[in-house]
Amino acid sequence: MSKKEWPLWEVFIRSKQGLSHKHAGSLRAPDEEMAINNARDVYTRRSEGVSIWVVESKNVVASDPSEAGPMFEPANSKIYRHPTFYEVPEGIKHM
Amino acid sequence: MEKDNLEALDKNFQDKVDREIKIEPKDYMPDAYRKTLIRQISQHAHSEIVGQLPEANWVTRAPNLRRKAVLLAKIQDEAGHGLYLYSAVETLGADREDTIDDLHSGKAKYSSIFNYPTLTWADMGMVGWLVDGAAIMNQVPLCRCSYGPYARAMVRVCKEESFHQRQGFEIVTQLARGTQVQKEMAQESLNRWWWPSLMMFGPNDAESTHTAQSMAWKIKRNTNDELRQMFVDATVPQAELIGLKIPDKDLKFNEETGHYDFGEIDWDEFWQVVKGYGPCNDERVAARKKAKEDGMWVREAANVYAEKRARRNKKVS
Numbered sequence: 001m002s003k004k005e006w007p008l009w010e011v012f013i014r015s016k017q018g019l020s021h022k023h024a025g026s027l028r029a030p031d032e033e034m035a036i037n038n039a040r041d042v043y044t045r046r047s048e049g050v051s052i053w054v055v056e057s058k059n060v061v062a063s064d065p066s067e068a069g070p071m072f073e074p075a076n077s078k079i080y081r082h083p084t085f086y087e088v089p090e091g092i093k094h095m
Numbered sequence: 096m097e098k099d100n101l102e103a104l105d106k107n108f109q110d111k112v113d114r115e116i117k118i119e120p121k122d123y124m125p126d127a128y129r130k131t132l133i134r135q136i137s138q139h140a141h142s143e144i145v146g147q148l149p150e151a152n153w154v155t156r157a158p159n160l161r162r163k164a165v166l167l168a169k170i171q172d173e174a175g176h177g178l179y180l181y182s183a184v185e186t187l188g189a190d191r192e193d194t195i196d197d198l199h200s201g202k203a204k205y206s207s208i209f210n211y212p213t214l215t216w217a218d219m220g221m222v223g224w225l226v227d228g229a230a231i232m233n234q235v236p237l238c239r240c241s242y243g244p245y246a247r248a249m250v251r252v253c254k255e256e257s258f259h260q261r262q263g264f265e266i267v268t269q270l271a272r273g274t275q276v277q278k279e280m281a282q283e284s285l286n287r288w289w290w291p292s293l294m295m296f297g298p299n300d301a302e303s304t305h306t307a308q309s310m311a312w313k314i315k316r317n318t319n320d321e322l323r324q325m326f327v328d329a330t331v332p333q334a335e336l337i338g339l340k341i342p343d344k345d346l347k348f349n350e351e352t353g354h355y356d357f358g359e360i361d362w363d364e365f366w367q368v369v370k371g372y373g374p375c376n377d378e379r380v381a382a383r384k385k386a387k388e389d390g391m392w393v394r395e396a397a398n399v400y401a402e403k404r405a406r407r408n409k410k411v412s
Contacts, residue, residue: 042178
């Protein structure tokens with residue numbers, strides 16, 4: 001028996017024109033062409049998509065979840081980046 | 096030091112679970128949580144795949160083209176559900192082919208319900224109505240499971256299962272409203288499938304060893320008995336409406352509790368089937384093994400073709 005398994009692919013689907021591709025799941029396929037075909041059968045049996053991206057999973061670089069605290073901390077203290085930080089006088093419109 | 100560290104990680108993990116924060120693949124999780132999920136999700140995947148077999152039995156004998164197209168679509172969905180789940184189990188670091196080999200060696204189980212034969216066309220209706228109905232009861236709470244990839248797979252599965260249940264109920268309804276022979280066929284099928292469907296929820300809570308831990312981890316949201324009761328309460332009125340009789344002399348609506356009381360399940364039968372002595376256990380596993388072995392050359396050829404194409408593309412560039 002051959003132990004060589006088909007590589008793992010991450011599947012991204014655009015559900016309709018105007019929206020971005022979104023991660024749908026993963027699957028195994030021998031090459032990119034069959035990955036697209038399998039993704040169609042596995043993830044779009046009910047018209048869930050108009051476009052598919054597949055990326056071999058080993059090519060995805062991810063941030064480290066255990067470092068999520070320090071990684072995203074700089075944004076937490078900068079509440080002045082949000083419009084709600086600012087006071088607008090009563091009666092001001094269109095702002 | 097190391098031990099303190101581990102304790103802190105475990106505490107942090109349980110704290111996240113308690114606060115309904117999902118656990119994602121690369122997050123810290125206790126070994127026992129990982130192992131429990133690998134076991135549960137892979138057995139769930141096997142159930143979807145083995146579940147295709149009793150239905151495949153009727154593809155060539157579906158009564159008309161509409162029924163045949165629907166049955167094929169349903170079987171294709173089951174394959175899809177298996178694939179979502181094998182992908183989810185891989186996110187835990189399990190090897191997909193190893194989990195499949197565990198099914199083939201008998202080490203891993205699958206839902207016992209699929210060890211019963213589908214003898215008549217009415218069984219296609221009963222499988223959709225009762226078996227998929229019970230599966231939905233089990234799977235809806237799993238959409239809120241603490242492990243992200245499993246929960247997300249379940250959302251997709253549940254959306255698709257409701258078509259399965261409705262198409263099954265349509266078959267049963269049509270038979271129940273048909274000729275005397277058709278009505279008898281539906282009743283006979285219900286008689287065979289009712290009790291095994293109730294067994295799908297697993298042992299009584301008092302006998303269930305994993306329930307307490309799984310509930311603390313929020314893998315499981317309801318106990319076996321709670322889910323079984325919900326299924327009985329939902330299904331009995333459906334049977335009454337189409338004029339079929341649930342084969343349980345102790346079944347009675349309890350005004351006080353607002354639930355149906357029902358008879359004792361034959362647990363000897365349940366354990367016999369779980370342990371491999373059901374009517375179709377050997378046949379089901381043999382069919383899966385044959386599929387893997389017979390398909391081996393296709394998978395190998397696809398690998399060789401992919402390599403050849405990759406080499407050719409390299410040469411061109």
